[in-house]
Amino acid sequence: MLEAMELRKTFKGKTVVDNINLYIEQGEAVGLLGPNGAGKSTTISMISSLLYPSSGDVRLDGRSVLKTPGDIRRIIGVVPQEIALYEKLSAYENLRFFGSIYKLKGKHLTDRIANTLELVGLTERQHELIRTYSGGMKRRINIAAALLHEPKLVIMDEPTVGIDPQSRNHILDTVRKLNREKGMSVLYTSHYMEEVEQLCSRVYIMDHGRLIASGTKEELLRILSGEETMIVQLSKPSPELLMELRGLPFVRSAEETEDGVKLIVTKQSGILTEVVQAAERHHVQIVQIQVHTPSLEDVFLHLTGRKLRD
Numbered sequence: 100m101l102e103a104m105e106l107r108k109t110f111k112g113k114t115v116v117d118n119i120n121l122y123i124e125q126g127e128a129v130g131l132l133g134p135n136g137a138g139k140s141t142t143i144s145m146i147s148s149l150l151y152p153s154s155g156d157v158r159l160d161g162r163s164v165l166k167t168p169g170d171i172r173r174i175i176g177v178v179p180q181e182i183a184l185y186e187k188l189s190a191y192e193n194l195r196f197f198g199s200i201y202k203l204k205g206k207h208l209t210d211r212i213a214n215t216l217e218l219v220g221l222t223e224r225q226h227e228l229i230r231t232y233s234g235g236m237k238r239r240i241n242i243a244a245a246l247l248h249e250p251k252l253v254i255m256d257e258p259t260v261g262i263d264p265q266s267r268n269h270i271l272d273t274v275r276k277l278n279r280e281k282g283m284s285v286l287y288t289s290h291y292m293e294e295v296e297q298l299c300s301r302v303y304i305m306d307h308g309r310l311i312a313s314g315t316k317e318e319l320l321r322i323l324s325g326e327e328t329m330i331v332q333l334s335k336p337s338p339e340l341l342m343e344l345r346g347l348p349f350v351r352s353a354e355e356t357e358d359g360v361k362l363i364v365t366k367q368s369g370i371l372t373e374v375v376q377a378a379e380r381h382h383v384q385i386v387q388i389q390v391h392t393p394s395l396e397d398v399f400l401h402l403t404g405r406k407l408r409d
């Protein structure tokens with residue numbers, strides 16, 4: 100349905116998006132995951148025709164849409180990171196205004212407003228002024244505004260950042276419903292791994308402007324299929340122990356946690372003994388060790404050397 104081909108964006112000589120290739124099929128929910136500054140917003144701005152790429156192409160059903168942005172704007176709804184609403188108008192009035200931009204009129208517009216308000220769970224509050232809304236409620240109205248013209252694809256830029264848990268759950272439910280019940284395609288950017296795991300069937304992982312991995316959750320987990328995650332709780336922090344662990348041949352990555360270290364290790368026998376002996380050499384007691392199968396967060400750490408929310 101939608102395809103980004105070799106997208107690149109340079110600001111004042113600095114490349115912030117570098118050779119991005121991605122696609123979204125009709126009815127698919129796709130995640131774009133990356134830490135702050137990875138280039139997610141810039142990428143989706145180019146896909147939604149809000150920003151012109153330095154090079155590359157965006158295709159809708161095989162046709163380039165860079166020169167005809169109207170084509171793509173009709174079929175997509177974009178939920179930006181910043182709240183774009185009129186504070187002095189009610190939610191209903193805001194939606195009427197956005198509906199008129201999409202050239203919706205009369206009963207059709209009224210029906211669409213009622214439908215989207217219902218979807219985001221704010222029918223009861225629709226006549227209250229936006230300035231009295233919580234951040235989460237404003238974000239939900241922003242989502243309603245992006246859905247008024249019944250887009251085939253909704254693109255959401257970190258829609259749950261900095262909002263209350265109730266609105267967050269509501270947004271996640273809404274996205275799930277749109278995708279699974281209405282067959283709407285979704286491109287969802289986030290730096291919350293668990294959200295993307297819950298909502299999306301396929302994930303692109305981005306770091307420093309580039310895609311570093313992509314696939315279904317199962318495919319991404321396979322990257323670490325020969326490894327295990329080991330969470331070691333220590334009696335005290337020890338940078339020297341961390342250094343030594345990093346140097347062990349079976350340790351793929353090691354990072355400090357709140358009360359110890361987290362290791363990704365290649366599965367083999369004798370690892371526990373070696374970790375215990377290293378701790379003894381540094382006079383640090385091991386309080387507890389947990390070993391589990393790596394998560395997607397671990398895959399990200401392994402690929403980038405940093406946590407998603409660093």
Ligand SMILES: Nc1ncnc2c1ncn2[C@@H]1O[C@H](COP(=O)(O)OP(=O)(O)OP(=O)(O)O)[C@@H](O)[C@H]1O
Binds near residue numbers: 135136
């Ligand atoms: N208009 C601009 N001019 C110059 N640099 C920009 C511009 N827009 C974005 N950047 C830079 O591009 C890089 C990627 O930013 P972008 O907002 O796309 O990342 P992101 O992954 O969406 O991060 P976040 O999660 O913080 O929104 C950042 O270093 C940012 O400072």
